[in-house]
Amino acid sequence: MRIGVDLGGTKTEIIVLSEAGEECFRTRKTTPRGNYFDIVDNIVELVSEAEKETNSQSSIGIGIPGSVSKDTGLIKGNANTTELIGHDLKSDIERMTGRPTRLANDANCFALSEATDGAAAGASVVFGIILGTGVGGGIVVNGGIIPGLNSIAGEWGHTPLPWANQNERPGPDCYCGQKGCIETFLSGPGLSKSHDPVGAKGPTAKEIATMAARGDAAAIRTITTYERRLAKALAGIINVLDPDVIVCGGGLSNMDNLYTRVPELWQAYSFSGPLETKLVKAKYGDSSGVRGAAWLWPLD
Template sequence: MEKAILGLDIGGTSIKGGVLINGHLEDIRTIPTPAKETQEFILETIAIFIESYLHHDISGIGIGIPGLVDVENGIVLGLANIPAFQHVELAKFLKARIGKPVFINNDANCFALGVHKFGVGKNYKNLVGITLGTGVGGGIVINGHLYSGVNSAAGEWCSAPYLESNFENYCSGKFFHYQYDTKPKTLAKKALAGDPEALKAFDEFGHHLGELMKHILYALAPEAIVLGGSIRKTYPLFKEAMYKSLSTFGYPTVLENLKILLSELDETAIHGAVALVDFEQETVNS
């Protein structure tokens, strides 16, 4: 029989799902997140969405969320963009409703595990995944195992103090919004056309990202750092400035062995959630 694992990515604007069957991601769907509704309404929406996948003979469900999670008990501690979703016993609710194992973690942690299990990071035992999008997220894989920390908060460099605020305001889409009052995609088009201000914006972004990477290297010295998220597509525009910043790192031999990779997965969030189920089931059975 097919081995089917359902992966869900729950965000403030949409809930996206897909099923991994025999190594291939299939039946990818998206529904709007009823973010302004009650907790009960949101839970019912998630349950109905999952039930629409059960004809696949699902063996487990993995869920990534952009917030903190009590991983052991499957409790979502809070989502900034969904006001009613605070301290939600999501795993308990879904297990009772669906009757399948449910595993939940922070979406950036899922991303790191996903690229390790299915993507460009599969040949590295120690890696860090960084998602560059509306915010900046981080996930850590150590010796082939996901390290979530307390309440899935490991790798939350977004909130670490940096310059006048924190790394998130300099290493995500917020940088372009706050500093240049525009979106990265818009600036990227201008930069590719040779616009000096747009090119300067990506140089600055690359510098800040390099500074973030140095913090990661000092703490973890991973074999690889994998970049994900929509802004990774502009990598050629900030690569040179990023490496220039990295060149001042204090331990050259660590830097020489570092691989900086771009995630090639089209559905990174779902791959990550699926990987979470595989990882947790392997942990339980080991």
């Protein structure tokens, strides 16, 4: 048995997987906000419940919205759940549960899940992307996460949109302090702003996709622009990483046209085409992150 925990800003989910990857138990609780130790207690309670329900004691893997300093073991300052910053979550969970624990970025966990037994199972090089409120990414090579020296490998959302048009430069302000980051164009809020740049309460990304599917001309133009931008952004990744498979998750991954249109469009930006990289939808959807956290402990 192995336990996976997906620590999100609004909910904390836990899963227990068998050695064969079968789901034995899963539940979720609201993530406490404002106090780090309340978050720790919440995880410990979930672990206790999971072990009681499965009558087992398990290793623990936790996917976090941030990264861990290799030098100190502390959560770095880029964590979206700011209560975690500066704390040694791994040691605290191990001390309170008595279970060996590993941490990884939640996008890395997503990529690991899909590379292990998901949509990219068997592929040598996998790039997992999350298109949602933000834009994240993770790299898995030969079944193992590549975190990078600075624990930021795969953070393509905070690189500039490549081959930007004149009207896309310098680009929208990003919370990271830069302008024109890929996240500002390809996130859900970015798609909404692209459709209605000045509207305070314009349609959501999901509503725009629905409108486009019904034939709304303005929405179709917005989605067409989004597909082109995504193709450029991923062509940049392919030119550097050359992955076998790119797996797409997050709310925007449900736009099925992406999987035919984007590979057609990215051919124009490849260094050496035609590209054979596959773009696929995540097999486990919202469950990939928590499954990947469990897979941080590989099979013996």
